[in-house]
Every structure is written in structure tokens, then in C-alpha cells.
Amino acid sequence: MADLFDSTTADTTAGPRPLADRLRPKTLAEVIGQQQVLGPDAPLGTMLSSGSLSSLIFWGPPGVGKTTIARLLADETDLHFVQISAIFTGVPDLRKVFEAAKMRRQNGKGTLLFVDEIHRFNKAQQDGFLPYMEDGTILLVGATTENPSFELNAAVLSRSQVFILTRLDxxxxxxxxxxxxxxxxxxxxxxxxxxxxxxxxxxxxxxxxxxxxxxxxxxxxxxxxxxxxxxxxLMKRAAKYDKSGDEHYNLISALHKSVRGSDPDAALYWFARMLAGGEDPRFLARRITRMAVEDIGLADPQAQAVCLQSWETYERLGSPEGELALAQAVTYLALAPKSNATYVAYKGAVAAAKQTGSEPPPAHILNAPTTLMKEQGFGAGYNYDHDAEDGFSGQNYFPETMKRGVYYVPVDRGFERELKKRVDYFAGLRAKRSKN
The missing domain is CATH 1.10.8 (Helicase, Ruva Protein; domain 3)
Structure with a gap:
């Protein structure tokens, strides 16, 4: 049976009411916060003043007014308010809601259908809303704590406007x-x-x-x-953190970007926030190591070793002592010189490899273990670099039909300063050899 609230069947009998219910705003002007949505010049305020309200998705954490705003929108637009929860509502319940809305529309009354936790409906259930949204039977207002981009069908999103509701300050x-x-x-x-x-x-x-x-x-x-x-x-309220939801991705993004931005204090804060929320330290160890290879790279080759050692230390010590080793790695990465040159070079090489398909290596660098292969020219003209001047032959190692690619461009930071000198040195020798 659906968890359904219908404004015509609400129980108005006297009785104890929770404080949150007694303080529920009577008008949108009484809503606390969310002025970025409700203000006179804000998107929803503009829609109401122009009388052109469309279907909406409210995305935000619990307790910020999603249900209250939906109910008040129905009052402001003279629509019949119906509330359901995706957790308790099945397909038969939805059919009843839609049939009632159709009857109501025939009698000249529109319906604002508020769907709490709308992201919990599967694709087929979400598709079921579309015809009733398109013909005006319902004005859909969905509420979700999860990112609509990932959790809602593209068809539903294309017919709705998404408003982000934020934590109360x-x-x-x-x-x-x-x-x-x-x-x-x-x-x-x-x-x-x-x-x-x-x-x-x-x-x-x-x-x-x-x-x-x-x-x-x-x-x-x-x-x-x-x-x-x-x-x-009073027990302190647990911090909101869902290890498989938006908070998980938001906080790891904050940690990663703080490290990339060379801010050890912010990085340690987000690291601690994730641990306090119950994140698996092994997940953090893996992501910290990824930061070393993605954002520091060869500017400090030691960074990767520091991460692996910290990871191993955590495995040997366990919690809570092992987290300190990971915190040391976070601090080291934040203060290390940064370079994504290898990361960029790798992506460029991958793109080139996909584009050139099955082009073979040049014949002179192919081994020729058989007579037939020698007769085909395999290995002919290969210059052994150790015998060349400066230990560098300058030969071409790309496919013969392919223009030489340049993918690795080291930055002038940390150890990559030295690597940049080597790259420039070999580039000069290669140019010199090509003229000979």
C-alpha cells in the first residue's frame, strides 16, 4: 500500500503534533533558507511570478525543506497536493494515483504529485510518469538526496528543472x-x-x-x-556520509583536489571527514596512491613509494594507528611538486594507438630469428644504440606511415626539471642525427 498523503483526506483531528510539524511554514515567504531558489529573482520565484510552473526535481540533503516547498507550491498554484514515497509505492498504487489525477483534471482541478525519494523508482516506473507529465495530468515534483544526473532517467530530467537545495547555515x-x-x-x-x-x-x-x-x-x-x-x-548526530552515494564521491573529490592544490590542511581535513564517516581506509590508501601517479608523477618519483609504504604500514598496524601512516602520505603528496605530464602523455598515446590501429613497427626494429624474416628485411639497418655516438642512434621507432608523436612534455618542477633537460638533449641529438 502506498505511503500516500492526499490533501483532501488529511486528518485534522486534534492531538499531539511534533514541533517540526507545528512550525511548518504556511507560505513560501516563511521558508527559511533556499533563497537561491525561492528569492524573487531566483529560478522558482521567477516561475511563480510568471505563472509558468513546470515539473521540478529538488536535489538536496535531508531536512532542508523539500517536502514543505512542494506542499506550498501546490497552495500557491491552486493545485491538488498528493504525496507518495518511492520506497513504499508500487505500480498498482501509481495507477490509482494517475487515475485519480485524470478524474480530477476532467473536473477542472490540476494535481501536483510530490514523489519523495524519487531516485528509488526503477527505470520502468520512472517512464510511467512521462505520459501524465506530457498531457498535463500531473505536475511532478520529485525529491532526491542523490545526484539526479546518475539516478533519474534522461527522459524525466528533460521534462523537469532541477533545483539544488542546500544545507541550512x-x-x-x-x-x-x-x-x-x-x-x-x-x-x-x-x-x-x-x-x-x-x-x-x-x-x-x-x-x-x-x-x-x-x-x-x-x-x-x-x-x-x-x-x-x-x-x-544529547548524543552528537552522526555526520551525513553514504559510502556509496554522493557524499562519498563529493568528499573524495574534495580530498583529491586539496592534494592537487598543495593544501595539506584541507587535505587532512577531508581525509579525517571520510574516516569519521566510516570510509574504508583501504579505499583511501588506493585513492591516495592514484593521486601520486596522476598528479605528482615524475616530479617526485618518491611519492608513489611513500604511498605504497604507508599502505603497507596500515595493513600491518591496522586501525586506528595505521591511519596515521596514510595521513603522512596525504601530507607528503600535498607538499610534493606536481606534474600530470605522464598522465597527459599516456592519454595522448592511447588516443594515437586507437587512431593508428594495427600499423606495424618499422622493419629495422623487428627481430629476424629466421632466414625468411631476414629476407623480408626484418632488422635491416638497425643501429645498436650502445655502439652509436653518445649511446644514441636517433632512429625512428614509430610506424613508418605515422608522423612522430610528442606526448611527454615534462614540467619545470621537481625532478621533472632534470627529465626536461634529458628530453631536450635527446631531441637535439635526434635533430642532429636526422641531418646526417
């Missing part, structure tokens, strides 16, 4: 706390530092903050509580 959370105090009719029994600690515990999630405030308001206290008092009574 400290000012937003403080405003929400003040509204809660007004609703409760009393201030929170917290001193200044404890109040700041409470806002940090919410971690940008408005719903989580209101739940914490509701707990605190039920306490019997003498005077104001300190930060120590607060943390003893």
Missing part, C-alpha cells in the same frame, strides 16, 4: 531555533556556547534541529546548561 538554524522558542513559549535553557554547539549538532538539517529542541524543552533544569551539560544529555 548557522544563521538559518538560529532563526529556526528562535521560531521554535516562540512556539514553545520559553527560551532554551542553554548558555551561548551550548546554543552554538546545538546548532552544530544539527549539521545543517532543520528537522534534526527541531527534534533536538523538542527534547531539550522537555528537560527540567535549574539555570542554563553548558556545552558539557548538553553533550552529556
Amino acid at each position: 548557522v544563521k538559518d538554524l538560529e532563526l529556526l531555533a528562535q521560531r521554535a522558542e516562540k512556539e514553545l513559549g520559553k527560551p532554551l535553557p542553554l548558555d551561548g556556547p551550548a546554543r552554538e554547539a546545538l546548532l552544530e549538532m544539527a549539521d545543517g538539517d532543520g528537522r534534526a534541529l527541531l527534534n533536538l529542541i523538542e527534547q531539550i524543552s522537555a528537560w527540567t533544569t535549574d539555570g542554563k546548561l553548558s556545552t558539557d551539560d548538553l553533550t552529556k544529555r
Whole structure:
């Protein structure tokens, strides 16, 4: 059975209501935060003022107002509001929702269908929305915590606008706390530092903050509580981190780019964030080693060895001591000279290899172990480099039909300064030999 909320069947009987429900905004103007979407000149504000609301996808973390905004959009546009969750809704439930929306439309009333966790619907279920979106039976508003580019069908995305909702900042959370105090009719029994600690515990999630405030308001206290008092009574909320979702990729990207940007402090911060979120240190060891070969390369050939040694140290020590070895590798990489010259050269060589297909090596560098092969000219004219002047023959080693490629261009940093001298030296000898 679908987890379905229909605005015509909502229970209005009196009873205890959670603080988060009691403080739910009545208009879009009351929504805290998300001005990058809701402001007068922002995309959604512009759509509403022009009366041209289209299907929408709200992408953002929990507790930032996705459901609330969807419900208020229905009010603003005089649409019937229906809410379903992709977790609990099957194909038969969707058919009922669409049939009801069709009947409603025949009677002159549109439907705003809010689909929570829309990314949990499979491809066939997502395709099922398309005809009803196209003929105007429903205006779809989907909510997702995952990247829509990866989780939603291209067809659904092409018919929708994606709006990114962000974590509430400290000012937003403080405003929400003040509204809660007004609703409760009393201030929170917290001193200044404890109040700041409470806002940090919410971690940008408005719903989580209101739940914490509701707990605190039920306490019997003498005077104001300190930060120590607060943390003893409340468990710190776990940081949002999904090892297989967006946060996983966002944080490893932040770590990688901090290393590439030569910022050891930021790199260690993101490294610690991932460990605190429960990331497997072996995954981090692998990615750190990749950073060494991709972004440092031959500017510091020792960097790769440092990573492998740190990885091995972690395997021998285990957690938590082994993480320090990985942290040392992160610090070393961040401060190492950077070069992606080999990375770029490799990609260029791969592209050239695909383009030239099955071109054979030049005959003079082919071995000739048989008489037939010698008769075919294999090995003829090969110059043994050790016998050549300067130990360098300058012969061509590319396919005879292929123009000589230049892929490796070392940077003037770290050890690659020396390699650049060697590249230039051999290039000069090659030019000299070609004239002879």
C-alpha cells in the first residue's frame, strides 16, 4: 500500500503534533533558507511570478525543506497536493494515483504529485510518469538526496528543472531555533556556547534541529546548561556520509583536489571527514596512491613509494594507528611538486594507438630469428644504440606511415626539471642525427 498523503483526506483531528510539524511554514515567504531558489529573482520565484510552473526535481540533503516547498507550491498554484514515497509505492498504487489525477483534471482541478525519494523508482516506473507529465495530468515534483544526473532517467530530467537545495547555515538554524522558542513559549535553557554547539549538532538539517529542541524543552533544569551539560544529555548526530552515494564521491573529490592544490590542511581535513564517516581506509590508501601517479608523477618519483609504504604500514598496524601512516602520505603528496605530464602523455598515446590501429613497427626494429624474416628485411639497418655516438642512434621507432608523436612534455618542477633537460638533449641529438 502506498505511503500516500492526499490533501483532501488529511486528518485534522486534534492531538499531539511534533514541533517540526507545528512550525511548518504556511507560505513560501516563511521558508527559511533556499533563497537561491525561492528569492524573487531566483529560478522558482521567477516561475511563480510568471505563472509558468513546470515539473521540478529538488536535489538536496535531508531536512532542508523539500517536502514543505512542494506542499506550498501546490497552495500557491491552486493545485491538488498528493504525496507518495518511492520506497513504499508500487505500480498498482501509481495507477490509482494517475487515475485519480485524470478524474480530477476532467473536473477542472490540476494535481501536483510530490514523489519523495524519487531516485528509488526503477527505470520502468520512472517512464510511467512521462505520459501524465506530457498531457498535463500531473505536475511532478520529485525529491532526491542523490545526484539526479546518475539516478533519474534522461527522459524525466528533460521534462523537469532541477533545483539544488542546500544545507541550512548557522544563521538559518538560529532563526529556526528562535521560531521554535516562540512556539514553545520559553527560551532554551542553554548558555551561548551550548546554543552554538546545538546548532552544530544539527549539521545543517532543520528537522534534526527541531527534534533536538523538542527534547531539550522537555528537560527540567535549574539555570542554563553548558556545552558539557548538553553533550552529556544529547548524543552528537552522526555526520551525513553514504559510502556509496554522493557524499562519498563529493568528499573524495574534495580530498583529491586539496592534494592537487598543495593544501595539506584541507587535505587532512577531508581525509579525517571520510574516516569519521566510516570510509574504508583501504579505499583511501588506493585513492591516495592514484593521486601520486596522476598528479605528482615524475616530479617526485618518491611519492608513489611513500604511498605504497604507508599502505603497507596500515595493513600491518591496522586501525586506528595505521591511519596515521596514510595521513603522512596525504601530507607528503600535498607538499610534493606536481606534474600530470605522464598522465597527459599516456592519454595522448592511447588516443594515437586507437587512431593508428594495427600499423606495424618499422622493419629495422623487428627481430629476424629466421632466414625468411631476414629476407623480408626484418632488422635491416638497425643501429645498436650502445655502439652509436653518445649511446644514441636517433632512429625512428614509430610506424613508418605515422608522423612522430610528442606526448611527454615534462614540467619545470621537481625532478621533472632534470627529465626536461634529458628530453631536450635527446631531441637535439635526434635533430642532429636526422641531418646526417
